[in-house]
Amino acid sequence: xxxxxxxxxxxxxxxxxxxxxxxxxxxxxxxxxxxxxxxxxxxxxxxxxxxxxxxxxxxxxxxxxxxxxxxxxxxxxxxxxxxxxxxxxxxxxxxxxxxxxxxxxxxxxxxxxxxxxxxxxxxxxxxxxxxxxxxxxxxxxxxxxxxxxxxxxxxxxxxxxxx
Amino acid sequence: xxxxxxxxxxxxxxxxxxxxxxxxxxxxxxxxxxxxxxxxxxxxxxxxxxxxxxxxxxxxxxxxxxxxxxxxxxxxxxxxxxxxxxxxxxxxxxxxxxxxxxxxxxxxxxxxxxxxxxxxxxxxxxxxxxxxxxxxxxxxxxxxxxxxxxxxxxxxxxxxxxxxxxxxxxxxxxxxxxxxxxxxxxxxxxxxxxxxxxxxxxxxxxxxxxxxxxxxxxxxxxxxxxxxxxxxxxxxxxxxxxxxxxxxxxxxxxxxxxxxxxxxxxxxxxxxxxxxxxxxxxxxxxxxxxxxxxxxxxxxxxxxxxxxxxxxxxxxxxxxxxxxxxxxxxxxxxxxxxxxxxxxxxxxxxxxxxxxxxxxxxxxxxxxxxxxxxxxxxxxxxxxxxxxxxxxxxxxxxxxxxxxxxxxxxxxxxxxxxxxxxxxxxxxxxxxxxxxxxxxxxxxxxxxxxxxxxxxxxxxxxxxxxxxxxxxxxxxxxxxxxxxxxxxxxxxxxxxxxxxxxxxxxxxxxxxxxxxxxxxxxxxxxxxxxxxxxxxxxxxxxxxxxxxxxxxxxxxxxxxxxxxxx
Numbered sequence: 001x002x003x004x005x006x007x008x009x010x011x012x013x014x015x016x017x018x019x020x021x022x023x024x025x026x027x028x029x030x031x032x033x034x035x036x037x038x039x040x041x042x043x044x045x046x047x048x049x050x051x052x053x054x055x056x057x058x059x060x061x062x063x064x065x066x067x068x069x070x071x072x073x074x075x076x077x078x079x080x081x082x083x084x085x086x087x088x089x090x091x092x093x094x095x096x097x098x099x100x101x102x103x104x105x106x107x108x109x110x111x112x113x114x115x116x117x118x119x120x121x122x123x124x125x126x127x128x129x130x131x132x133x134x135x136x137x138x139x140x141x142x143x144x145x146x147x148x149x150x151x152x153x154x155x156x157x158x159x160x161x162x163x
Numbered sequence: 164x165x166x167x168x169x170x171x172x173x174x175x176x177x178x179x180x181x182x183x184x185x186x187x188x189x190x191x192x193x194x195x196x197x198x199x200x201x202x203x204x205x206x207x208x209x210x211x212x213x214x215x216x217x218x219x220x221x222x223x224x225x226x227x228x229x230x231x232x233x234x235x236x237x238x239x240x241x242x243x244x245x246x247x248x249x250x251x252x253x254x255x256x257x258x259x260x261x262x263x264x265x266x267x268x269x270x271x272x273x274x275x276x277x278x279x280x281x282x283x284x285x286x287x288x289x290x291x292x293x294x295x296x297x298x299x300x301x302x303x304x305x306x307x308x309x310x311x312x313x314x315x316x317x318x319x320x321x322x323x324x325x326x327x328x329x330x331x332x333x334x335x336x337x338x339x340x341x342x343x344x345x346x347x348x349x350x351x352x353x354x355x356x357x358x359x360x361x362x363x364x365x366x367x368x369x370x371x372x373x374x375x376x377x378x379x380x381x382x383x384x385x386x387x388x389x390x391x392x393x394x395x396x397x398x399x400x401x402x403x404x405x406x407x408x409x410x411x412x413x414x415x416x417x418x419x420x421x422x423x424x425x426x427x428x429x430x431x432x433x434x435x436x437x438x439x440x441x442x443x444x445x446x447x448x449x450x451x452x453x454x455x456x457x458x459x460x461x462x463x464x465x466x467x468x469x470x471x472x473x474x475x476x477x478x479x480x481x482x483x484x485x486x487x488x489x490x491x492x493x494x495x496x497x498x499x500x501x502x503x504x505x506x507x508x509x510x511x512x513x514x515x516x517x518x519x520x521x522x523x524x525x526x527x528x529x530x531x532x533x534x535x536x537x538x539x540x541x542x543x544x545x546x547x548x549x550x551x552x553x554x555x556x557x558x559x560x561x562x563x564x565x566x567x568x569x570x571x572x573x574x575x576x577x578x579x580x581x582x583x584x585x586x587x588x589x590x591x592x593x594x595x596x597x598x599x600x601x602x603x604x605x606x607x608x609x610x611x612x613x614x615x616x617x618x619x620x621x622x623x624x625x626x627x628x629x630x631x632x633x634x635x636x637x638x639x640x641x642x643x644x645x646x647x648x649x650x651x652x653x654x655x656x657x658x659x660x661x662x663x664x665x666x667x668x669x670x671x672x673x674x675x676x677x678x679x680x681x682x683x684x685x686x687x688x689x690x691x692x693x694x695x696x697x698x699x700x701x702x703x704x705x706x707x708x709x710x711x712x713x714x715x716x717x718x719x720x721x722x723x724x725x726x727x728x729x
Binding site (some may be wrong): 011014024056060063069071 | 343
């Protein structure tokens with residue numbers, strides 16, 4: 001099943017998250033990740049929802065989202081060029097010789113160490129879905145003690161000049 | 164001058180043209196009820212259960228096409244409306260349900276009679292509101308009515324905390340009700356309509372399959388004109404009955420699970436299915452993978468989510484049914500000014516009328532009164548000039564099969580949700596709207612008992628609603644399934660313990676009649692229908708009669724069970 005990133009503009013009113021979440025649960029659609037935050041426009045919030053589904057399911061999800069009265073606009077970013085980022089914070093076991101290797105990995109992926117103790121390091125990583133998966137899998141061998149991850153935020157790429 | 168929230172609410176209702184309010188008072192709406200007598204333009208009908216109140220508002224809405232309005236208190240008053248709201252939601256009926264709520268500062272504190280009704284009804288309303296600011300009250304009411312009646316209509320709930328009803332503010336009626344996030348598409352795409360006409364031009368075996376949307380958008384006349392002009396046969400869902408006259412030779416009867424042989428065969432043999440205002444529920448399609456395999460499908464609907472939800476279609480048309488059907492008519496007239504459609508479709512019309520003749524809707528008469536016979540008798544007495552409401556079950560299907568509906572808004576029935584207890588209160592709502600019309604509920608002995616308390620409402624308001632009970636002392640449809648698919652295991656479907664409906668009627672101050680013999684059927688019905696009082700007519704019918712044809716759940720439309728032998 002294909003992964004889709006949906007960008008949804010909503011009226012920022014109480015219960016709007018529940019309307020969207022209830023639509024997914026009530027109709028048996030799946031939410032993989034969800035991010036909600038206000039936009040620059042007062043009273044409007046932006047949701048980025050990642051979901052998995054075949055064409056017909058996705059069509060229904062988009063239409064049903066649009067049908068919610070509090071939803072202003074729905075876009076599917078999977079079929080167009082978009083920039084997409086997730087962020088995660090990972091606390092890994094870091095003792096003795098492992099510390100150097102962890103720091104090298106951090107450097108390669110352009111992550112940041114944001115907290116450190118005598119036996120642990122906490123790393124902040126930003127990137128698209130695939131990059132964060134790669135980082136997680138590399139850090140796994142040091143021993144991940146805790147992991148917190150945001151949903152995706154996405155935005156359409158600017159139009160490129162072609163001539 | 165500043166007004167209280169209660170005054171603003173009632174003034175807003177008047178501006179929306181509300182003349183009837185179905186309701187039940189309680190603590191959190193007491194201020195609204197205190198204000199209500201000062202507004203004689205709004206007639207309040209005191210129901211006896213909030214579910215009855217919503218169904219009555221729904222019956223009023225279906226019969227008139229206007230928005231039905233219901234007012235109840237918080238907590239249990241609000242939760243009692245949920246079945247009624249879900250009924251209206253499934254059948255796209257415009258309602259505004261006003262619920263009292265505990266004062267805003269108590270919300271979330273588990274106060275007495277507090278429930279999160281906005282949370283509870285979120286999945287079964289078109290939209291709902293909690294009013295937390297007196298300055299937004301008038302706008303919210305305006306938006307609630309706008310949402311309820313526009314686009315694909317539906318129920319809208321407005322939760323009204325008591326303190327808002329007591330606060331004072333200036334009454335400002337908003338001129339503009341437009342909402343940035345809500346813009347239903349009425350006007351169909353012209354190119355899509357041209358494609359539709361092209362398909363019609365090529366088709367040898369076209370068929371109309373229409374639903375409740377045709378009635379909602381007042382498109383019955385457009386449908387009738389179009390079908391007659393193009394000589395295309397018509398079938399419909401339960402919700403669509405009445406949009407096309409059942410007395411017309413092009414009418415095939417209802418399709419689907421208890422649809423006619425002709426309709427279901429026509430659906431599966433047509434080469435073009437022109438569908439309008441139907442959402443392809445499982446009751447009309449049977450097994451989806453075997454549905455209309457030979458047909459290209461045109462689907463007209465105002466709700467884009469209805470399109471390609473259950474059935475793949477070749478030509479989707481998003482728009483109002485009436486505008487779409489009229490558009491098709493106009494393009495057809497231009498493109499085929501002198502085509503003889505009757506001649507072109509003669510072979511197909513012959514085929515379908517052959518199916519109609521070989522397998523008509525029928526039943527075997529016997530010593531006992533057959534339930535179908537009662538529906539036929541009602542048709543005969545009223546000559547079809549009546550508003551019929553039904554409860555849910557076998558009697559509902561017999562009504563759909565044997566009462567020949569010729570006008571829209573004359574059959575009020577819970578189609579999507581299938582809510583027993585709907586029919587009687589809905590009849591009360593319809594009778595309030597049309598005091599002079601004959602309004603009859605065709606009920607089962609099981610269903611009627613779900614909202615039988617509303618007989619008080621009928622008596623108190625002198626409403627001559629007649630309830631004809633097809634009494635077989637069974638939950639007949641459950642029993643039929645148990646007979647056919649569960650080896651006659653009639654588990655909990657027997658209703659031998661039941662009240663004496665004649666005495667019940669009399670105890671409430673209504674009239675009660677019982678019919679046990681065939682020869683008494685017509686005269687008793689005739690007499691009961693002629694009195695100015697509400698009445699129960701308890702007709703003792705054949706106990707184990709089945710509804711045929713029947714497409715078993717999950718089977719294809721052409722795999723129907725037909726009536727057996729003599």
